[in-house]
Amino acid sequence: MSGATSYWCELAWLGGERATSGVVVEVEGDRIAAVESGVAAPPAGAERLDGLTLPGFANAHSHAFHRALRSRTQAALGSFWSWREQMYGVAAVLDPDSYRRLARATYAEMALAGITAVGEFHYLHHGPGGRPYESPNEMGEVLIDAAADAGIRITLLDACYLHAGIGPGGAGRPPDEVQTRFSDGDAGAWAERADGLEDRSGARVGAAIHSVRAVDRESIPLVAAWARERGRPLHAHVSEQPAENEECLAAYGLTPTQLLAEGGALTDSFTAVHATHLTRDDIGLLGGARCCCCFCPTTERDLADGIGPARELLDAGASLALGSDSHAIIDPMEEARAVELNERLASGERGRHGAAALLSAATVDGHAAIGWPEAGRIEVGGMADLATIRLDGVRTAGADAATALEAAVFAAGPGDVDRVISAGREIVRDGRHAEVDTARELSESIAAVQGTAG
């Protein structure tokens, strides 16, 4: 979309501790061209955005196909490990067509929640039995197309996934039947395939080490070097479950964080996803290297993972991002408040993370973690991503300029997201997606996958 559009925001968050009244945002193409505050009424020709306008949210950790498990995994219960078996059931039956439909609907659900960019941690690379597709990155390409359909940006974090677990002496155990769809065989083959992916408008490429369970000690430095040499973000699942720590310590005498540090993975372009069960030394390593830690509280509570040390990580120098991961729900406001509310229950203290800091995690720090440092702030030159939250709905009514941020973080939900502009393009209006009949497409794409999964 070209040309200039002018928006008048009743309230907007410009990065401080409070919302600002009467903010005009001029958009040219995909960028913010001007920001003026203290404008009492909409200028002629400006579109009016009532409520609180935020920068679009970044969903820094997603596995799009897990959306098909919502409600089913809550019915089945069990453990993280039995949940994983259910998840593999869906992974086993997806093909490029069914994955594109499911991802398109899932990303549209994200747009409806105010999300304008997603970090897709992608490991379902190959066909059944591990047979590469004719175009080896076909599954990654359908995710990029699905994000474009939904009007949000994507960072495809292409994950190296080689092993079923850490075997005796650190030798990786061979992948099982479903995991063969994830594995390239070795890190060199992973790098060769990942080199076939290219950035384009609205899509960037990053790397991921699935976890220390799936990538062995010798392969970690290869993936880390690939990301470093190309200036790509690097993500890894880190210490989500105590069992991972125990296996890693038994095999190597190192925690997962220490093993990743040894392999050169920990830089300011690295994001540790979950970072739930950490030692003091781990926290020091992640903070000292200025890593990001991506918490996924609604998934972590769904899977009974635990509560990670967000306050300690921030105090040590790390930044914080948020992700909906398994999509138990897709609600960036709930992810944000859960960081604070979980810590209140665990610590007996209130106010370890204020509303503005939690919004930073959900916006600017999340966008940076997935390689979009120009996004996440309403400022000149920034990406024109705006998400407007109604302050006249049943959950938010009564908030004013002084409490609008708290209303957004501690009370609002996706149903309060009224308008979303992503890279200058309006993708949600009056709470409806402009292109995707989202509930119907979710329902049909999930039925198709679950029907086959039996």
Ligand SMILES: [Zn+2]
């Ligand atoms: Zn994950």
